[in-house]
Amino acid sequence: MRVIGVTGGVGSGKSFVLNYIEEHFDARVVKADDVGHLLMMPGQVCYEPVIQLFGDWVVNEDGSLNRETIAQIVFEKKDMLEKLNKIIHPAVKKYIIREIERSKKEETEFFFIEAALLLEDNYDEIYDELWYIYCEKEVRMERLRRDRGYSEEKARKVMENQLSEDEFEAKCDFLLYNDEDVAHTYLQIERRMRTYYESM
Numbered sequence: 001m002r003v004i005g006v007t008g009g010v011g012s013g014k015s016f017v018l019n020y021i022e023e024h025f026d027a028r029v030v031k032a033d034d035v036g037h038l039l040m041m042p043g044q045v046c047y048e049p050v051i052q053l054f055g056d057w058v059v060n061e062d063g064s065l066n067r068e069t070i071a072q073i074v075f076e077k078k079d080m081l082e083k084l085n086k087i088i089h090p091a092v093k094k095y096i097i098r099e100i101e102r103s104k105k106e107e108t109e110f111f112f113i114e115a116a117l118l119l120e121d122n123y124d125e126i127y128d129e130l131w132y133i134y135c136e137k138e139v140r141m142e143r144l145r146r147d148r149g150y151s152e153e154k155a156r157k158v159m160e161n162q163l164s165e166d167e168f169e170a171k172c173d174f175l176l177y178n179d180e181d182v183a184h185t186y187l188q189i190e191r192r193m194r195t196y197y198e199s200m
């Protein structure tokens with residue numbers, strides 16, 4: 001099984017690329033953001049530690065954590081983001097390693113891990129190669145506004161806490177340009193995937 005990391009800044013199109021891959025190839029896709037959300041749910045391993053970090057006021061009436069409130073705090077205060085990362089990241093990595101083992105047993109051909117923070121968290125121990133989804137900042141801002149209702153300020157705050165384009169590019173094995181139309185993106189995916197099948 002080939003394990004591929006997919007990274008890139010907020011709104012660069014990682015999920016968009018992986019949705020296509022999931023539909024068209026024998027691939028298991030795990031998104032670190034989704035795993036993080038799952039592990040913060042009531043009864044899950046990160047739930048209580050997060051409440052201890054921020055206090056009861058980040059708990060919604062139904063017992064879930066208010067991620068919007070948490071986002072407002074951590075993307076303003078770096079030390080709080082670091083503390084939150086220390087709770088979430090090891091648990092997410094452990095979960096992903098378990099999922100990789102499971103997919104190996106099921107003889108899945110490809111395992112994709114999506115995260116904005118693969119480089120910071122030493123995921124290179126886990127993946128065989130890294131894709132970087134590139135999309136220029138202005139296009140990302142516009143897509144995030146259009147599709148997620150992010151204000152320019154919110155998008156900028158998240159970007160400030162992520163690696164620069166140069167840092168991403170320096171570490172990746174494959175760079176996919178996602179700032180044009182969808183056909184252009186799909187073509188690059190198809191071409192890359194074909195190289196794997198040809199070398200099998």
Ligand SMILES: CC(C)(COP(=O)(O)OP(=O)(O)OC[C@H]1O[C@@H](n2cnc3c(N)ncnc32)[C@H](O)[C@@H]1O)[C@@H](O)C(=O)NCCC(=O)NCCS
Nearest residue numbers: 010011032033036067068070071084085088092116158161
């Ligand atoms: C701050 C939280 C609660 C906000 O949740 P929310 O659902 O509003 O946003 P979401 O998770 O979809 O993230 C929004 C964007 O911020 C990026 N982002 C999330 N966490 C971080 C971080 N620690 N550093 C930099 N960028 C981040 C995401 O990749 C995404 O592009 C959540 O992102 C979180 O718990 N983050 C800290 C843990 C973490 O790093 N999770 C991501 C993978 S392990």
Ligand SMILES: Nc1ncnc2c1ncn2[C@@H]1O[C@H](COP(=O)(O)OP(=O)(O)OP(=O)(O)O)[C@@H](O)[C@H]1O
Nearest residue numbers: 009010011012013014015016143147180181182185
């Ligand atoms: N080539 C494209 N053309 C048009 N819209 C696109 C394209 N690629 C992505 N989008 C849209 O841009 C938005 C951001 O993309 P996506 O959610 O895939 O980014 P992401 O990198 O996964 O973000 P995050 O870091 O927050 O997880 C989505 O609404 C998506 O549908």
